[in-house]
Amino acid sequence: MKAESKTNRRTFIKVTASAAGGLLLGFYVPENGRLAAQGPPRGGPAPLVPNAFVHIGTDDVVTLTIHKPENGQGTETSIAMLLAEELECDWNKVRTVFAPINPAFYGGALQGTFGSQAVRTSWTPMLRTGAAAREMLLQAAAQRWGVEKAQCRAENNTIVNQATSARLTFGSLAEGAAKLPVPTEITLKDPSQFRIVGKPMKRRDTPVKTNGQAMFALDVKLPGMVHAVVLRSPVIGGKVASFDASKAKAVPGVKDVVQIPEGLAVLAENTWAAMEGRKALQVQWDEGANANLSSAGIRQLFVDLATKKGAVARNVGQGEAALASAARKVEAVYEAPYLAHAPMEPHTCVAHVRQDGCEVWSGTQIPGATHSAAVQASGFTADKVKVNTLYMGGSFGSRGGAQVVSEAVRISKAAGVPVKVTWTRDDELQHSKYRPASYARLTAGLDAEGLPVAWTGRVVCSAWSPLNNGIDREATAGLSDILYDIPNNYFEYHEPGLTVPTNFWRSVGHSQNTFFAESFIDELAIAAKKDPVEFRRRLLGKQPRLLGVLDLAAEKAGWGKPLPAGRFRGVAVVNCFGSFNAQIAEISMDGGKVRVHRVVTAVDCGRVVNPAGVVQQMESAIVYGLSAALRGAITLERGRVQQTNFHQYEPLRINEMPVVEVHIVSSTNASGGIGEVGTPAIAPAVTNAIFAATGKRIRRLPISEALA
Numbered sequence: 001m002k003a004e005s006k007t008n009r010r011t012f013i014k015v016t017a018s019a020a021g022g023l024l025l026g027f028y029v030p031e032n033g034r035l036a037a038q039g040p041p042r043g044g045p046a047p048l049v050p051n052a053f054v055h056i057g058t059d060d061v062v063t064l065t066i067h068k069p070e071n072g073q074g075t076e077t078s079i080a081m082l083l084a085e086e087l088e089c090d091w092n093k094v095r096t097v098f099a100p101i102n103p104a105f106y107g108g109a110l111q112g113t114f115g116s117q118a119v120r121t122s123w124t125p126m127l128r129t130g131a132a133a134r135e136m137l138l139q140a141a142a143q144r145w146g147v148e149k150a151q152c153r154a155e156n157n158t159i160v161n162q163a164t165s166a167r168l169t170f171g172s173l174a175e176g177a178a179k180l181p182v183p184t185e186i187t188l189k190d191p192s193q194f195r196i197v198g199k200p201m202k203r204r205d206t207p208v209k210t211n212g213q214a215m216f217a218l219d220v221k222l223p224g225m226v227h228a229v230v231l232r233s234p235v236i237g238g239k240v241a242s243f244d245a246s247k248a249k250a251v252p253g254v255k256d257v258v259q260i261p262e263g264l265a266v267l268a269e270n271t272w273a274a275m276e277g278r279k280a281l282q283v284q285w286d287e288g289a290n291a292n293l294s295s296a297g298i299r300q301l302f303v304d305l306a307t308k309k310g311a312v313a314r315n316v317g318q319g320e321a322a323l324a325s326a327a328r329k330v331e332a333v334y335e336a337p338y339l340a341h342a343p344m345e346p347h348t349c350v351a352h353v354r355q356d357g358c359e360v361w362s363g364t365q366i367p368g369a370t371h372s373a374a375v376q377a378s379g380f381t382a383d384k385v386k387v388n389t390l391y392m393g394g395s396f397g398s399r400g401g402a403q404v405v406s407e408a409v410r411i412s413k414a415a416g417v418p419v420k421v422t423w424t425r426d427d428e429l430q431h432s433k434y435r436p437a438s439y440a441r442l443t444a445g446l447d448a449e450g451l452p453v454a455w456t457g458r459v460v461c462s463a464w465s466p467l468n469n470g471i472d473r474e475a476t477a478g479l480s481d482i483l484y485d486i487p488n489n490y491f492e493y494h495e496p497g498l499t500v501p502t503n504f505w506r507s508v509g510h511s512q513n514t515f516f517a518e519s520f521i522d523e524l525a526i527a528a529k530k531d532p533v534e535f536r537r538r539l540l541g542k543q544p545r546l547l548g549v550l551d552l553a554a555e556k557a558g559w560g561k562p563l564p565a566g567r568f569r570g571v572a573v574v575n576c577f578g579s580f581n582a583q584i585a586e587i588s589m590d591g592g593k594v595r596v597h598r599v600v601t602a603v604d605c606g607r608v609v610n611p612a613g614v615v616q617q618m619e620s621a622i623v624y625g626l627s628a629a630l631r632g633a634i635t636l637e638r639g640r641v642q643q644t645n646f647h648q649y650e651p652l653r654i655n656e657m658p659v660v661e662v663h664i665v666s667s668t669n670a671s672g673g674i675g676e677v678g679t680p681a682i683a684p685a686v687t688n689a690i691f692a693a694t695g696k697r698i699r700r701l702p703i704s705e706a707l708a
Contacts, residue, residue: 326445345393
């Protein structure tokens with residue numbers, strides 16, 4: 001981090017606070033998350049509005065407008081820590097509020113929380129915002145005392161006169177500071193001087209979530225509001241052919257039934273009445289093209305496509321030639337199912353469409369997408385639509401902000417009153433978007449020493465994003481681009497053309513591809529008659545950070561040392577989202593079932609803001625990934641999702657929770673992502689341990705079905 005940092009009117013803009021008084025400093029964060037270093041364009045400065053705000057009130061309270069939604073992952077706390085570090089404020093006097101939706105302020109996607117980017121894209125901007133505000137307060141104090149600014153220092157919400165030890169509070173200086181020009185040069189601390197960043201801090205959202213003050217969409221109440229649930233086609237892509245709402249309207253509390261593109265909305269005085277009314281609806285469905293779609297049929301499609309040439313996703317060296325000349329060839333097929341996101345809080349949205357505009361209340365990962373969905377559904381121009389970003393009870397990629405928002409806006413528009421749309425758990429599992437199923441045929445060639453000389457494969461997986469030259473990057477991420485030193489790498493890809501709705505899922509393509517890659521690497525180690533950790537070490541000599549977490553995890557787990565009778569270990573590593581992770585799972589087998597007792601994980605995520613948050617995120621990611629690995633699967637029959645609730649899509653139970661030991665690598669590298677990096681490696685670590693215990697290789701998830 002450079003100590004000196006130049007800035008200009010295109011980077012910072014300040015405005016004085018209105019009725020509240022004090023100093024309000026706005027900070028411009030460009031779309032790519034980096035600071036503009038060049039001067040104003042020729043012809044004068046372009047008009048610009050700030051998109052990150054810090055307000056220092058006359059009451060000494062420092063309020064930060066958080067431009068990243070809080071999914072439950074601690075972003076609110078980490079971003080506030082960055083600001084407080086350079087501002088030198090009293091941490092106990094920092095308050096946070098969520099930013100309003102304004103594409104001109106926040107540049108669309110930059111305001112979202114996804115891809116483990118929230119802290120990575122906020123690191124430098126927030127430090128510089130705090131430093132700019134600090135410099136203005138220092139200058140205001142110097143002017144008050146009639147001394148040089150160098151004689152002053154900021155400390156714990158005060159400015160100290162180092163010659164006299166006199167102090168002035170931030171609040172007493174705020175209005176004076178607001179009248180000063182924004183500094184053109186600021187000095188950032190050397191990280192060795194950090195007193196907040198890098199220290200474990202309690203989450204700022206914990207108190208309000210435990211005392212009931214935190215606002216979720218379920219908590220929103222508006223005058224005249226009605227409650228709604230939607231009956232959707234049981235078949236993916238199906239539509240209403242005809243319906244009779246008379247019995248539904250006869251249910252006490254039901255007010256109306258409204259047809260929208262997604263299905264039939266039942267409006268009622270409360271959610272229970274709406275759900276009872278939904279049960280009473282009589283509907284004939286046009287089941288459409290997916291009426292005969294099944295998991296078995298989808299798998300057969302994948303099997304067939306995997307025998308055919310696909311689009312080339314990776315071609316380094318001479319993969320096919322290296323295979324032909326290899327001393328030994330190893331082949332395997334790996335499979336992963338569709339998965340639901342299954343956050344504990346099902347989707348909810350409140351919408352109020354009036355004659356003059358539309359307002360929406362929702363927990364959303366991408367407020368800009370929520371805004372766009374509301375604009376499209378309401379028919380209003382963007383400036384007539386307001387979105388209120390609320391807390392979320394988990395997301396994992398599911399709260400992009402479109403489906404439930406569109407439903408709520410359309411229903412409110414039709415009904416002419418504010419509407420709260422609530423999804424049940426059944427809705428969440430049967431009508432949401434899923435992590436794509438995937439199928440991979442892998443082949444590797446080993447030389448005479450047992451080291452891999454070729455790494456090749458063919459992947460069939462629905463695309464996560466629009467194709468680029470026939471390739472979806474996420475479909476092979478973490479598989480075709482592994483960091484192991486294998487000279488010849490060749491992968492092909494097939495998009496199967498299915499209409500099953502899919503979406504990003506925690507760790508995206510790495511969620512299944514790391515299972516494929518790390519299981520297959522283990523197969524190669526066994527084929528080469530080498531220890532799985534030592535085999536990986538031989539291949540990671542040019543990757544010090546990934547090798548570093550492997551070595552640390554192996555040391556802390558006691559790899560190579562004797563285990564109690566009946567215990568076995570498995571290992572897996574992954575690099576994704578700018579971070580590096582190794583996990584070692586310790587398991588036992590009981591009557592054909594696996595029990596995970598202990599997970600030792602080492603993570604290198606660069607410079608850390610809040611170590612406590614890193615530990616919480618790794619624990620959360622491991623629980624999430626382990627639940628999916630053990631029992632997670634969405635299956636289809638006659639176009640219908642078979643799972644309806646947690647009894648059929650069962651998460652890890654509290655008595656099944658392993659001990660999780662998190663070891664964080666001390667690093668001065670740029671901050672990497674942490675929200676998703678812990679999910680991918682747990683499945684292969686466990687399945688590799690199962691092989692060590694039983695000699696049975698798990699190549700198809702979930703584990704419970706493979707062991708049945």
